[in-house]
Amino acid sequence: MTGLKVVAALAVVGAALGLGRLAARPYRARVLTLEAFQRVMRRLQPLMVRNRLPLPSALVEAARAQPLLFSAIESLVATLGNPDADLARQWDQMLEGIPGLWEDDRAVLRDFGRILGRTDAEAQQAELAAVREELSRLTLEARRHEAQDGRLYPALISAMGVMVVILLL
Amino acid sequence: MEAWQYLPNPWREAIENLPRDYFATLEEIRFRIHRPVYLYGPGGCRALLQEPVSPQQLEQVLWVLADHSMYARGDELRQGFLTLKGGHRVGIAGRAVVEDGRVTTLTQISGLNIRIARAVQGPGRALWERLQAAGIELGGVLLVSPPRAGKTTLLRDLVRVLSDQGRRVVVVDERSEIAGLGGAGISGHDLGLHTDVLDGWPKVQGIEVAIRTLGPDLVAVDELGGPKDLEAVWKARHSGVGVLATMHGDSRQDLLVRSEFRQVLLEGAFDAVLTLSANPAPGTVREVWFPDGAA
Secondary structure: OHHHHHHHHHHHHHHHHHHHHHHHHHHHHHHHHHHHHHHHHHHHHHHHHHOOOOHHHHHHHHHOOOHHHHHHHHHHHHHOOOOOOOHHHHHHHHHHHOOOOOHHHHHHHHHHHHHOOOOOHHHHHHHHHHHHHHHHHHHHHHHHHHHHHHHHHHHHHHHHHHHHHHHHO | OOHHHHOOOOHHHHHHOOOHHHHHOOOEEEEEEOOOOEEEEOOEEEEOOOOOEOHHHHHHHHHHHOOOOHHHHHHHHHOOEEEOOOOOEEEEEEEEEEEOOEEEEEEEEEEEEEEOOOOOOOHHHHHHHHHHHOOOOOOEEEEEEOOOOOHHHHHHHHHHHHHHOOOOEEEEEOOOOOOOOOOOOOOOOOOOOOEEEEEOOOHHHHHHHHHHHHOOOEEEEOOOOOHHHHHHHHHHHHOOOEEEEEEEOOOHHHHHOOHHHHHHHHOOOOOEEEEEEOOOOOOEEEEEEOHHHOO
8 A cells, every 4th residue: 555655656656747847948948949041041141142142041050050940941942942932021920930939029020031031131131140140139038937937936846746645745 | 943933912813814915025024112013014004003103012022032142142132133043133213321431231122123034945946056056165255235135145055055065064043043943953944964053152162163163164154343353364275275255335336436345346355246135025136246356
């Protein structure tokens, strides 16, 4: 009987730990996704401004080392082969499909999608610098959330699991 | 890739649905704000669709033609054109932004003229045989005609013929129209087995680099303009390199009234000057002139 109780208690504590990790996952995912976007933008700048690569090639090249974003960006670029494609709309759809982003993040990236490729090199450089700054701010905010809420929830849920076990015993 | 395939709908479908014989001779597709899109060919012009083009549609068409990359086409836009893969040239009408006497960009785009480039194989060989019969070997050949009379098409075919005969040809393709390069360094047109392309190079620098590094028998350039271009041609000739070139003009007199051209011609930079006409068909050789006898 005691053995059964111990097993049940371990199962409850294990489930609580798992739930806690699950609750923390969006915070981690947001940080990772924003960091990946930052790296893409950093790489995009010289490809667009200095090398003057056409946008489809520049996007693919910039995302090549970012597995989190590469397939989404590759799919976006594939749609640009169709002259009827609306880049801004396709960009929005791509953002909707990328997990981990919050609404504030999407809003910043959506605005960037509206001007991407549409102006001369100087203006694109300024826009890239602005979006990188915004992403940097959002990443800091995301890291802060991860450090606070992302640790709080697992701890709270695990503690609740332990309490349930104590009560049951 | 054909020029109309770059266009968004409804224009792309409308062009694809044109009668085959009209389509085969189509020369230009012109977009103008608040006007229908017009097609131009040897038989005149006709509206593609009756609906006028809005400013937003024109902007969208330009953006798509620029491969969604206006930042990458700044140099071309400043000169009022874009070149598409396949060598199709898009002329752009708009307001120039001028700083320090130099056009820095175009705004308020009001019209686009898509000129369809076609590769025609055959006339180059006939022309070369004619020149050889007249005793012209690897020297300077200048093709002169007004716009849309087939200069670039004939130059392209001449390059292909001479290259396939084993001559090393370097094409200095400032506007990407001769080779029609499509991004990955792949020529959109057949320029022969022994041709290298300096894509996007300004003529003067391109000719110098070609001579210094690529060891050509012949250099081909499109649309000679000012004295610097002529000086570069002279340098090539004095380096033992032949030159195939084109320029705008309607007749021998058009060249001779321009002092810089007159001097270069009479000094023998070109062994043969051919004036072309669009009638009865683009590429028709109207006159072959050997400047040696012109003095």
